[in-house]
Amino acid sequence: MAGTARHDREMAMQAKKNLSNCTDPIEKLRLQCLSRGSAGIKGLGRAFRIMDDDGSKNLDFKEFLKGLHDYGLVIGKEEAEALFSQFDKNGNGTIDFDEFLVTLRPPMSNARKDVIMQAFRKLDKTGDGIVTIEDLRGVYNAKHHPKYQNGEWTEDQVFRIFLDNFDSPYDKDGQVTKDEFLNYYSGVSASVDSDVYFILMMRSAWKL
The missing domain is CATH 1.10.238.10 (EF-hand)
Structure with a gap:
């Protein structure tokens, strides 16, 4: 990720x-x-x-x-x-x-915001501006997850844990809004100096 x-x-x-x-x-x-x-x-x-x-x-x-x-x-x-x-x-x-x-939010270049929104749109299959477990079904393959493979988690549990990455640690509702996604990545972006590297990292992580 x-x-x-x-x-x-x-x-x-x-x-x-x-x-x-x-x-x-x-x-x-x-x-x-x-x-x-x-x-x-x-x-x-x-x-x-x-x-x-x-x-x-x-x-x-x-x-x-x-x-x-x-x-x-x-x-x-x-x-x-x-x-x-x-x-x-x-x-x-x-x-x-x-x-x-x-x-x-830490200031971000438009190039960074663009690539973050491309990733969001890829996840948001229904296009309603909120990413849920349903959206993830065709986009994110849970079957490679080690805990799914060993039978510890169901597919839905893997999806939920994935969404929780972007959700606040204090109130996880299983829904990720555009703003939450941007806020999360503005945090990641703050630790990456180069636009080029950040965009490369996003493209390879999300296969854009």
């Missing part, structure tokens, strides 16, 4: 290293997320979604702070206030958390 464990480890180590001399609040938060691996930013998104009781996709400062703390991010109140006001563009006391997560 393209988001290999090795990339994840390298990225987490790099992020932890960069954290020690980082002063920009957004970059600091981004690095704290990336130090948890590729799914770090997506995990924060899930923590916010759980907090969003009324489904408004907006958070006030109290919810924002609680979301950060629930996710285990170390951030002082003053720093959180500075962050919040950067995202509260219209000054109405709430922030749109989808917008927040997009800003938190």
